[in-house]
Amino acid sequence: MKEADVVIIGGSAAGPVAGVTVRRHYKEASVLLVRQENKAMVPCGIPYIFGTVGSPDKNVIPDALLSNNGIELMIDEVTSVDRASKTLTTKGGELVGYEKLILAIGSVPVRPPIPGMNLENVFPVWKDSDFLGQAQQVMGKAKDIVIIGGGFIGAEMADECKKIGDVNVTIVEILPHCLLLALDEEFCCAAESKLEERGIKIITGNGVKTIIGDGKVNAVELQSGDKVKADVVIIGIGAVPNTELAKDMDLKIGEARGIWVDEYMRTSDENIFAIGDCADKFSFFTKKPSGLRLASIATVEARIAGANVFELKRKNKGVIGVFATAFGDFAVAAAGLTEKAARDAGFDIVIGEAAAVDKHPGSMPDAKEVKIKLIVDRETGKLIGGELSGGITTGEMANIIAAFIQSEVTADEVATFQMGTQPCLTASPIVYQIVNAAEQALTKLR
Amino acid sequence: MKEADVVIIGGSAAGPVAGVTVRRHYKEASVLLVRQENKAMVPCGIPYIFGTVGSPDKNVIPDALLSNNGIELMIDEVTSVDRASKTLTTKGGELVGYEKLILAIGSVPVRPPIPGMNLENVFPVWKDSDFLGQAQQVMGKAKDIVIIGGGFIGAEMADECKKIGDVNVTIVEILPHCLLLALDEEFCCAAESKLEERGIKIITGNGVKTIIGDGKVNAVELQSGDKVKADVVIIGIGAVPNTELAKDMDLKIGEARGIWVDEYMRTSDENIFAIGDCADKFSFFTKKPSGLRLASIATVEARIAGANVFELKRKNKGVIGVFATAFGDFAVAAAGLTEKAARDAGFDIVIGEAAAVDKHPGSMPDAKEVKIKLIVDRETGKLIGGELSGGITTGEMANIIAAFIQSEVTADEVATFQMGTQPCLTASPIVYQIVNAAEQALTKLR
Numbered sequence: 001m002k003e004a005d006v007v008i009i010g011g012s013a014a015g016p017v018a019g020v021t022v023r024r025h026y027k028e029a030s031v032l033l034v035r036q037e038n039k040a041m042v043p044c045g046i047p048y049i050f051g052t053v054g055s056p057d058k059n060v061i062p063d064a065l066l067s068n069n070g071i072e073l074m075i076d077e078v079t080s081v082d083r084a085s086k087t088l089t090t091k092g093g094e095l096v097g098y099e100k101l102i103l104a105i106g107s108v109p110v111r112p113p114i115p116g117m118n119l120e121n122v123f124p125v126w127k128d129s130d131f132l133g134q135a136q137q138v139m140g141k142a143k144d145i146v147i148i149g150g151g152f153i154g155a156e157m158a159d160e161c162k163k164i165g166d167v168n169v170t171i172v173e174i175l176p177h178c179l180l181l182a183l184d185e186e187f188c189c190a191a192e193s194k195l196e197e198r199g200i201k202i203i204t205g206n207g208v209k210t211i212i213g214d215g216k217v218n219a220v221e222l223q224s225g226d227k228v229k230a231d232v233v234i235i236g237i238g239a240v241p242n243t244e245l246a247k248d249m250d251l252k253i254g255e256a257r258g259i260w261v262d263e264y265m266r267t268s269d270e271n272i273f274a275i276g277d278c279a280d281k282f283s284f285f286t287k288k289p290s291g292l293r294l295a296s297i298a299t300v301e302a303r304i305a306g307a308n309v310f311e312l313k314r315k316n317k318g319v320i321g322v323f324a325t326a327f328g329d330f331a332v333a334a335a336g337l338t339e340k341a342a343r344d345a346g347f348d349i350v351i352g353e354a355a356a357v358d359k360h361p362g363s364m365p366d367a368k369e370v371k372i373k374l375i376v377d378r379e380t381g382k383l384i385g386g387e388l389s390g391g392i393t394t395g396e397m398a399n400i401i402a403a404f405i406q407s408e409v410t411a412d413e414v415a416t417f418q419m420g421t422q423p424c425l426t427a428s429p430i431v432y433q434i435v436n437a438a439e440q441a442l443t444k445l446r
Numbered sequence: 447m448k449e450a451d452v453v454i455i456g457g458s459a460a461g462p463v464a465g466v467t468v469r470r471h472y473k474e475a476s477v478l479l480v481r482q483e484n485k486a487m488v489p490c491g492i493p494y495i496f497g498t499v500g501s502p503d504k505n506v507i508p509d510a511l512l513s514n515n516g517i518e519l520m521i522d523e524v525t526s527v528d529r530a531s532k533t534l535t536t537k538g539g540e541l542v543g544y545e546k547l548i549l550a551i552g553s554v555p556v557r558p559p560i561p562g563m564n565l566e567n568v569f570p571v572w573k574d575s576d577f578l579g580q581a582q583q584v585m586g587k588a589k590d591i592v593i594i595g596g597g598f599i600g601a602e603m604a605d606e607c608k609k610i611g612d613v614n615v616t617i618v619e620i621l622p623h624c625l626l627l628a629l630d631e632e633f634c635c636a637a638e639s640k641l642e643e644r645g646i647k648i649i650t651g652n653g654v655k656t657i658i659g660d661g662k663v664n665a666v667e668l669q670s671g672d673k674v675k676a677d678v679v680i681i682g683i684g685a686v687p688n689t690e691l692a693k694d695m696d697l698k699i700g701e702a703r704g705i706w707v708d709e710y711m712r713t714s715d716e717n718i719f720a721i722g723d724c725a726d727k728f729s730f731f732t733k734k735p736s737g738l739r740l741a742s743i744a745t746v747e748a749r750i751a752g753a754n755v756f757e758l759k760r761k762n763k764g765v766i767g768v769f770a771t772a773f774g775d776f777a778v779a780a781a782g783l784t785e786k787a788a789r790d791a792g793f794d795i796v797i798g799e800a801a802a803v804d805k806h807p808g809s810m811p812d813a814k815e816v817k818i819k820l821i822v823d824r825e826t827g828k829l830i831g832g833e834l835s836g837g838i839t840t841g842e843m844a845n846i847i848a849a850f851i852q853s854e855v856t857a858d859e860v861a862t863f864q865m866g867t868q869p870c871l872t873a874s875p876i877v878y879q880i881v882n883a884a885e886q887a888l889t890k891l892r
Contacts, residue, residue: 017876024889045807045869058809061876284864296867299875303862303885314862322866331871361491363504395871396842399863400849406864407853416749416760417845418730418852420768421742423491425777425841429745430463430507439749443470 003097004032006309007088009078009245010104011035012043012127014276014298016061018102019071021306029310032072032096034088039129043295046125047156049132050139051163056129081249083269100271100309103246103259104302107239107277107293112148116211116220117235124235125153139232144168146220146230148208150178152325154236155191158200159327161234169200170228172220174207182323183387184338184373190389194330203228239293241278254280256289263315265305273309275301284318284405285337285384286345292319322402324395329368333398336385336405339375348378352411352441358391360421360428370394372433374401374411376441381410383438393426400434411445414438448520449543450478452755453534455524455691456550457481458489458573460722460744462507464548465517467752475756477517478542480524480534485575489741492571493602495578496585497609502575527695529715546717546755549692549705550748553685553723553739558594562657562666563681570681571599585678590614592666592676594654596624598771600682601637604646605773607680615646616674618666620653628769629833630784630819636835640776649674685739687724700726702735709761711751719755721747730764730851731783731830732791738765768848770841775814779844782831782851785821794824798857798887804837806867806874816840818879820847820857822887827856829884839872846880857891860884 006022006029008015019031045059053059066073076090087097109124111117121142123135139145145161147154150173162169171178177188178195192202203222210221211233219227241258252268254260258280265273274280276298281290297319304314324333342349352374357367370390377384386401388394404414415438421429452468452475454461465477491505499505512519522536533543555570557563567588569581585591591607593600596619607615617624623634624641638648649668657679658665665673687704698714700706704726711719720726722744727736743765750760770779788795798820803813816836823830832847834840850860861884867875 013874013876021885024885042807042869042874044867044874045810048807048810048869052811053807053809059807065876294866296865296875296878299878299881300862300864303881314858320864322864324866324868324871326868326870331868333866333868333871335866361488361494361499361505363499364491364494365498392871393839393842395866395868396839396846399865399872400842400845402865403846403849403863404853406859407850407855409853412760413852416746417849418746418766418768419742419845419848420740420770420779420781420841421490422770422772422777422779422841423488423494424772425770425779425838426845428488428490429459429742430511432742432745435745435749439467439470 001087001095001097004072005029005099006031006102007096007098008033008102008104010106010276011037011040012104012106012276013295014302015104016065017299017302018104018275018306019066020069021303022309023069023071025307026310031070032074033066034074034076034078034090036077037128038075041127041129041132043127046127046132047153047160050136050157051160056132056136078245081245083249083272086271100273102305102309103267103272103274103278104276105242105245105278108242109235110238110240111235112237114208114211116213116217119211119213120216121231122211122217122233122235139164142167142232144229145232145234146228147171147234147236149173149235149237150202150204151181151236151238152179152323155179155195156325157234157236159195159198162199171200171202172206172208172222172228173202173204176205178202178204179332183332183334184340187332187387187389191327191332194327198327239277243278246274246278254289256280256291264308264312265301265316273305275305282318284320287318290319292321294321296322320402320405322398324398326392329391331392331394332389333394334385334387335398335402337375338385338387339373342375342385347384350376350378350441350444352376352437352439354431354433354436354440356427356431356433358393358427360423364423370397370427370433372437374437374441376411376445378445381412381445382408383411383414397434411438411441415442447533447541447543450518451475451545452477452548453542453544454479454548454550456552456722457483457486458550458552458722459741460748461550462511463745463748464550464721464752465512466515467749468755469515469517471753472756478520479512479517480520480522480536482523483574484521487573487575487578489573492573492578493599493606496582496603497606502578502582524691527691529695529718532717546719548751548755549713549718549720549724550722551688551691551724554688555681556684556686558681558683560654560657562659562663565657565659566662567677568657568663568679568681585610588613588678590675591678591680592674593617593680593682595619595681595683596648596650597627597682597684598625598769601625601641602771603680603682605641605644608645617646617648618652618654618668618674619648619650622651624648624650625778629778629780630786633778633833633835637773637778640773644773685723689724692720692724700735702726702737710754710758711747711762719751721751728764730766733764736765738767740767742768766848766851768844770844772838775837777838777840778835779840780831780833781844781848783821784831784833785819788821788831793830796822796824796887796890798822798883798885800877800879800882800886802873802877802879804839804873805871806869810869816843816873816879818883820883820887822857822891824891827858827891828854829857829860843880857884857887861888
């Protein structure tokens, strides 16, 4: 029987980071990672396979990450786990013993109950290299691509599909705007305008009733009755935690439908941890169950679980939620609660807004306007959210906001942030957006 | 007699921000800003006048910033202040009464005691539009420009001068490397290589003994005895606080040779505040006197003084020091203490290092490697410094580090930073540089 001190199941973002973290914190521990896929896809890179990077082979998490950190890799599928004997069995017939087990088994794409889902050329966004390669082949010949779901993955897929060539790309989103679960309306509208400018058709406030075709898909029929031509349909409406194995193992399932974990990322079996998309989550702000699932969150949970595996060192504070995306040189991003989410959660909030170009003076070439909106809790004065639109520094600017949120600082501390500024790299210190938005919020707090 | 509740002297970065802050916090207060210059220069934009933006007129802080915020502007020179009667007089013959006075009178370029300093075409870096216009005219015809001082201003001036056209540009730096007061050696070397790649000659570990010429400059003689041809010499060796007026007013001068201020930015006269380059400074880390003078620091002090002018609301925590610069698409940046500065200050430190490209997967076009080094105090576990090199997101990444330093978080909190990541905008969450460098430092803390 094969044995390892720590066995990790899953090779996407969370699994390898958990492995590296275990090895950093417990140098003597042997670590074995078991994954099904021959090649592990960079999860957030998947939309970019279809346009910018051009192939699943260019979107691989290198296995050197494992070997360089002394982590053994087994390509196989775990079929069952016996918690009593602390062993697992694989499809390939292996029996593996573990001291500690980490489940990083991810999520599965939501398959909406729409007639026609099983037609040829209807693709959910699977994180599998071979599947993505096949999808890419088909999409290379497509004339009319319909993307169901205008969240981050849907919007990025649309923008990338448009790069394939002479192809009509349509997003169908059931909510009033694309990206509406992550951004307030004004930022959604800015992103939609940019996508439309780039030739993408957007239909919002309208769902898909039926996927129509004869063997192969040829159109979608909307709830409004309108039809949209389609030789490829991509389903990008989210993912649900993969809990099948955990249910077989009789592990507790949480309120957000993920595998239940405590603040140390331990499941209901204290020798078994769960991290990433498969694990249940709660909000940093409300402590209530959260449906957020992001690769970045998965890696944080991996760093918590990896450090805790033999000694409880780190606590999970709940998900903040930091999003970003870009269409060409225009980006939108958010950290923490939106205005709408904060109000829905019952926070009494004030808003601070600011805008300034991302270089200074404004006459510097390629200066892009960065707009920012901060959300401050009136009761505590703390920063609880921020949204931005702007150029390509917007992603890291969202991380400044995330750093402040995580550090639980007040808007007054943000207003006296000792940032660095430089003509080619940032706004002027006089109008630095995050600081000025915090100052504006403060005038409303008093 | 003219009167205002708050009179501000100085119109560069600090003065206008103080004015805006006063008006934000005390809506009823009348604010008058007195400055000498017809046009106020964006201070950090000055090097870019000579290449990228092309003219001092394109580097102006717009006066609309004042008028839009209800701040009155007077272009005049303050010649004396009478603290007893709370009035000031100007060169133009005005008598102005104040309730509170804010001194934002800046710094003056250091003029080293080198023979030949008064030759024609030897320019210190003055923040004056007319002067800069004249310098630009001369530099447009230059064949051989020598820049004395390889700090941020010197390096940026060199890179911009090179853009003028067919001109030889040489930096002469007395220390072993350019940028050595702000960065550790390895980052200085990376910046030097980039400048050399861009055609700039760099002479280090060598000072200027004499500036040679006959009326006009024609060469500099180095301490080594070598001569370098020069039809223009730019002096970029720093600036000292402008304290002349304050001395006339009999205000206390501080240990770092600036106008002494308390933690509320009040001078030894509680009705008078001093901010920016003219004000004395202390280190956030050691609480000892600091010679750092940056526009970004000036604006933070302005936001503190402006809020405190009628009621003490904000305290100055001391300067962190956040620097960045870029040469083309290569940038270096730093926040807080360097390894050398931390050791010199007596901190027992550990270092964490990481490198990864600024997009993901690495096959994304234009992905640039970002290298990062974090400095952690062993005693408290807190992050006290960080340095980076990379692409143009490096400036805002330094601000993430600055946000963590200012929030006084530990390396462990940085290692579990819930950052956002996106293929076009950041590194992969698996290798996110700030987090991985913190993790690496932690393995040495234990």
